[in-house]
Amino acid sequence: MIRHIPESEFPEFVAALWGKQGWQTTVTEKSGKSFVALQRDGAEGLIWTKPGTGNAVSGQELQQFVGICKKFGVNEGAVVTPGTFSEDAEKLGSQAGVQLVDGEKLRTIVEARELHDLVERFADGGGDEPDSDEDGFSLPISIPESVPLPDEVPRKAVTVVFVAILAIVAATVVAPMILGTGGTVQTNGGWNVTANSTAPTDATGALDVRWNAKRVSKLNPESGDDGVYKPDDGEEFLLVSMNVTNAGSDSLGLRPQAFALRSNGTLHGHQPLKNATGFQPSVLDGGESTSVWLVFSIDADAPNATIVTTGRLRRDHVRTEFSHDETLTVET
Structure with missing residues (x-):
């Protein structure tokens, strides 16, 4: 069913999926690419949503995303696609500490959290707005055509953007006052x-x-x-x-x-x-x-x-x- 989600709906689906885990989410469109900015309990993150199941996400594409994260000081990054990643992308993701979420991992998340109704809603084109707080945030993203990086990207601390969503607990945002x-x-x-x-x-x-x-x-x-x-x-x-x-x-x-x-x-x-x-x-x-x-x-x-x-x-x-x-x- 995830493969049946229209490409135009996929970023909103990802935002809604992370919203189920308690992240405040904001979908940002820049230079033809879709990102989901995340915030929760002082932590911030950025997801690049890559619709489509054709060509695998390449190492060059992932290198560009890593450069964006480095440029804007994003400590938690993830790339989410219903498709797959190339070997170069997987290697770079491991070096840079960027979580790679392919179609199989997305299905695992949906099964673990029993969120089939969410998938069906977006697969039917009925996704309205992400299940997240209204007071989300955005990052001043400016996507360059290419981002030069060193041959070896320093390994970051273990990220929590993807790990948290697979946890049995579902974090939520508490109302104020x-x-x-x-x-x-x-x-x-x-x-x-x-x-x-x-x-x-x-x-x-x-x-x-x-x-x-x-x-x-x-x-x-x-x-x-x-x-x-x-x-x-x-x-x-x-x-x-x-x-x-x-x-x-x-x-x-x-x-x-x-x-x-x-x-x-x-x-x-x-x-x-x-x-x-x-x-x-x-x-x-x-x-x-x-x-x-x-x-x-x-x-x-x-x-x-x-x-x-x-x-x-x-x-x-x-x-x-x-x-x-x-x-x-x-x-x-």
Whole structure:
């Protein structure tokens, strides 16, 4: 399906794919080439999107991109194509620390993150705008015809642009203006769990969220498949139950991606479970409530964890107020 994405839609698809991992993205067109500028938690990066599956990306083309990164001080660079890379390009990418993402790696990302619907949307030509924050950034890119480079490009530190997207956690961008912790719960096992209420300055909608949480080493939801879900080695699950109320008058869309968990300096997206879900996307009318649950997989030795809202709610101008409710049942 990735090969069926129109070339004109491919840069927006890449921006949306990285937006799913919490990067703020901005698509930039310069000299007939398409780039995606990235920003997250003080880190910046640049992706050159190379549509087409015909000729492999050559070493000369990659050398030009490396030169652009060096010229503008971009520390994290990646080239993304639905096609392939030549041997010269792979060698140069390894030397320069530029991540090379070909069609096979793109398919791996989509499979790992279960983002087939995103591919289908762009393959059908229905991709509107990248799933990223509105306040992205751009780089003053001026593409020269050729960029002279030394024979040996110094190896950079391991980049995070591609590594992060394959990680099981999905980082997200937290809305500004923290109002309070929304209560605290001490889980069995030592995690101190809190929740951050937020309010964009232009808030026009409001959600009141009662929540409770507990730490579990495995899950066995009544999903019909009798499966037992276990976290990766060194991690455990945090099960969060929420009662969400639309405190405004206008209808609001609600999706699990609107919530995340900050722990050990990383923002974690919810852990999807096959054949089981406690949070179906829905629309809440004014005054309407719904009860949902989410699962996060985080380091077992993490001292703290904080439930937060993501940029999705900020873009929808929604104030979110959390309050801990110890009477709320935490179960799947």
